[in-house]
Amino acid sequence: MFKKYVDNNIKTGRGRREFEYAEAMEDILGKKRNIYPVVLLSSDTVIHPTTQVVTGDNPEKENLVEFPKTKELLSTSSKATDVTAPQMITNMNKNKRLKVTILSEIRKDRKEFYNKLLEIEERKLTKKKEKMTFYRK
Structure with a gap:
C-alpha cells in the first residue's frame, strides 16, 4: 500500500x-x-531472505523450512478415504435437485409478483380512463 x-x-x-x-x-x-519483508510464504515453503552480500565460491543458501504438500496431506487424511465416489455423486445429485427446486420456487414467486404488479397497473389505467371520461363530460 x-x-x-x-x-x-x-x-x-x-x-x-x-x-x-x-x-x-x-x-x-x-x-x-x-x-523487503522479513518472511516470504509460499504454498510449501517459508523463505527467510538474507540481506547479506555473498561473495566467493560458496554462496549461502536461503533458510528454507519445508512443509508437506497439500496432496500429501490429502492422501494421508482419514476423511478423504471415508467418502467414496458413489457417495460423492449422490451428494452432488442431491445438491443439484435442491438447487433446481429452489430456483423453480424463486421463478414461481417472481411470476406471481409480476402478475400482481400487472393487475395493479391495469387498475391504475382503468381509474385514469374513468377520470378522463369524467372530466370530458
Missing part, C-alpha cells in the same frame, strides 16, 4: 494519492524504494 502510494506520487503530478500514515512510514523506512 505504501509502496504504491510512493510510486504513484513519484511518477505523476496529477492524481496524487493520500495515505493516512505516510509520514510515519517515511520515518520508519526513510527513502527506501524497495521494501
Whole structure:
C-alpha cells in the first residue's frame, strides 16, 4: 500500500494519492524504494531472505523450512478415504435437485409478483380512463 502510494506520487503530478500514515512510514523506512519483508510464504515453503552480500565460491543458501504438500496431506487424511465416489455423486445429485427446486420456487414467486404488479397497473389505467371520461363530460 505504501509502496504504491510512493510510486504513484513519484511518477505523476496529477492524481496524487493520500495515505493516512505516510509520514510515519517515511520515518520508519526513510527513502527506501524497495521494501523487503522479513518472511516470504509460499504454498510449501517459508523463505527467510538474507540481506547479506555473498561473495566467493560458496554462496549461502536461503533458510528454507519445508512443509508437506497439500496432496500429501490429502492422501494421508482419514476423511478423504471415508467418502467414496458413489457417495460423492449422490451428494452432488442431491445438491443439484435442491438447487433446481429452489430456483423453480424463486421463478414461481417472481411470476406471481409480476402478475400482481400487472393487475395493479391495469387498475391504475382503468381509474385514469374513468377520470378522463369524467372530466370530458
